[in-house]
Amino acid sequence: MASCEKDDICVEGDTPLLVVGFFDDNAEDDNTAKNVENLGIIEIQGNLLLNTISSVDSIAFPLRSDTTRTSFQLIRNAQLNEEDGNTTITGEGNPVAFTYVVNRSFVSRACGFVANYNQLDTLRDVSDTDWIKRIDVVTSDIENSNMIHVKIFH
Template identity: 45%
Template structure:
């Protein structure tokens, strides 16, 4: 019995390796910060912000839907070279379920770069060459956009400034 226990402990200690636990394996999110268009150094919150991904129609789940905030982190699609979003200010549903907020459509283009992290984590995606394209309409609430960092390899700092 004692020999069986020692053999069991020996097998467990040999089969486990340091990188069997993944701690660094997340694809970074795109960080957007919202600024005042009149004074571009001041952060300015967006009221009742909703962001939906075009193609799936669901609100982005990386922040509280219809919240008032000056910063969000949103996911980019890893199997494509672009991701489109609807950014909706003053978002609300009417009685028939249609969106009553002001909708701006924004597309991000990028090059997907797979990065091997470890055996436990596998691969993550970084995004390089970030570009934006705001669809013009009669009532854009977004005044202008500035790409701060074209490489998305971390979500510690903002990548995009949106002025409104």
């Protein structure tokens, strides 16, 4: 007698990442991509380094689904420093907070719940010394990781 087991592999969906593109604030149009040299990202609530140091013109990272706000320190010209077994990161940092509404939906037994984010907005204190000049929300609904949701101009 043969029997089958239910397949518990999730292929139907996943919680999307926030996709941020970096653009040239001095360009004639808003679509000229510009690398951020040695970008480091720290999620402020958890002090978690989300990205190793690299030069990128876009990046995707997770938003917290257990709250309606996630704050990051975006660090340009970042350097990792190790001293006495502790790792610190230095460079030009700008804190940026993202606020949103979390919408959870049950996908399947294998996938569980997936969170989508709506009403995305940004909060930040602006200073003349910031390397980030402005932030534009391209789409306030995050339902996939296939497009840029936020443009950061520097």
